Amino acid sequence: MQTEILDFFNQKDAALTKAAELIKNGEVVAIPTETVYGLAANALNAEAVKKIYLAKGRPSDNPLIVHIGDFSELEPLVAEIPEKVKKMAAEFWPGPLTMIMKKSSVIPDITSGGLDTVAVRMPESEAARAIISAAGVPLAAPSANLSGSPSPTNAKYVFDDMNGRIPLIIDAGPCKIGVESTVISFACEPPRLLRPGGITPEQIIELTGDIEIDGAVLNRLADTEKAASPGMKYKHYSPRAEITVVKGSFEAFYNFVKDKDCFVLCFDGEEGHFRNALTYGRENDSASQAKRLFDALRELDEKGAKTVYARCPDISGVGLAVYNRLIRSAGFNIIEV
Ligand code: TXA
Ligand code: MG
Numbered sequence: 450m451q452t453e454i455l456d457f458f459n460q461k462d463a464a465l466t467k468a469a470e471l472i473k474n475g476e477v478v479a480i481p482t483e484t485v486y487g488l489a490a491n492a493l494n495a496e497a498v499k500k501i502y503l504a505k506g507r508p509s510d511n512p513l514i515v516h517i518g519d520f521s522e523l524e525p526l527v528a529e530i531p532e533k534v535k536k537m538a539a540e541f542w543p544g545p546l547t548m549i550m551k552k553s554s555v556i557p558d559i560t561s562g563g564l565d566t567v568a569v570r571m572p573e574s575e576a577a578r579a580i581i582s583a584a585g586v587p588l589a590a591p592s593a594n595l596s597g598s599p600s601p602t603n604a605k606y607v608f609d610d611m612n613g614r615i616p617l618i619i620d621a622g623p624c625k626i627g628v629e630s631t632v633i634s635f636a637c638e639p640p641r642l643l644r645p646g647g648i649t650p651e652q653i654i655e656l657t658g659d660i661e662i663d664g665a666v667l668n669r670l671a672d673t674e675k676a677a678s679p680g681m682k683y684k685h686y687s688p689r690a691e692i693t694v695v696k697g698s699f700e701a702f703y704n705f706v707k708d709k710d711c712f713v714l715c716f717d718g719e720e721g722h723f724r725n726a727l728t729y730g731r732e733n734d735s736a737s738q739a740k741r742l743f744d745a746l747r748e749l750d751e752k753g754a755k756t757v758y759a760r761c762p763d764i765s766g767v768g769l770a771v772y773n774r775l776i777r778s779a780g781f782n783i784i785e786v
Contacts, residue, residue, distance in 0.1 A: 487590030512562030545647030
């Protein structure tokens with residue numbers, strides 16, 4: 450299969466027409482969102498959704514997020530809309546927030562990975578919204594990487610993973626946020642944060658009161674534990690390089706790595722101290738780290754890095770999402786110096 454790339458801004462009509470036609474015909478199209486690129490298909494068409502799992506090489510028990518363009522499109526997808534969801538949607542949709550509810554019968558089992566719940570998000574990006582509207586159906590879309598790889602934040606990285614596997618990629622430039630949406634379940638009480646993202650626990654608690662943070666957010670699940678979010682049990686975001694997250698001051702980090710044959714993943718301005726270094730944002734700016742992290746992980750592979758020591762981010766606010774992705778990319782290899 451030839452994979453075509455159309456530019457959303459320079460070829461808008463062609464991009465929207467082609468994307469809508471393919472999606473209506475049960476095909477998969479890679480689309481930009483404000484978080485990361487997604488692999489989209491008609492969420493209500495089981496055959497189409499099956500092609501997403503095939504293109505990604507994703508285990509079939511790992512459910513997909515359903516993307517909508519307007520709040521009115523939520524009602525048919527779910528058994529009921531909890532009050533807290535209405536409140537959250539009014540505040541944070543469109544945006545990097547995915548909410549899980551009991552599903553209705555229109556959601557095929559394959560879309561929800563066999564669960565009786567469904568995850569729904571209303572993205573903010575202009576391109577994503579235009580594509581949802583042109584397709585006229587809710588779009589199931591996981592991140593557009595091969596299963597296990599870092600999520601792609603630009604069309605080139607989508608192409609690297611998906612060339613020959615899908616017919617079309619819509620390019621709208623780099624993603625604004627750079628890590629995937631916050632995932633929170635409202636199918637339980639109190640609501641449970643399954644994956645941290647652009648909307649922070651602090652912001653959610655302020656609006657809806659107490660939430661629980663799932664154990665898989667900060668820790669590796671034991672082999673015997675059942676994951677509330679199936680995606681959390683799989684190895685994820687991993688470059689080929691072996692990464693170790695190093696907690697401690699810059700000075701301690703420097704002394705620890707200075708005589709080692711390795712790459713370092715550090716903060717902006719620190720790179721001059723090392724022979725092989727890549728940066729992922731400013732030390733006290735989680736948003737800048739989120740935007741850079743996945744690109745930096747892919748660049749480490751492009752540079753042939755084998756052993757990587759990474760500076761540990763602060764975990765407040767959006768930093769929790771950065772830390773959550775980084776420790777997974779490191780296979781939970783964390784040390785303190
Ligand atoms: O920002 C995002 O969320 C991106 C863009 C494309 O929208 N999408 C994304 O999808 O990151 P994906 O499939 O890579 O991650 C979805 C996560 C997985 O960890 C999955 O297990 C979890 O959400 N999930 C989806 N539906 C669920 C459900 N019903 N119950 C529990 N977890 C669910
Ligand atoms: Mg993903």
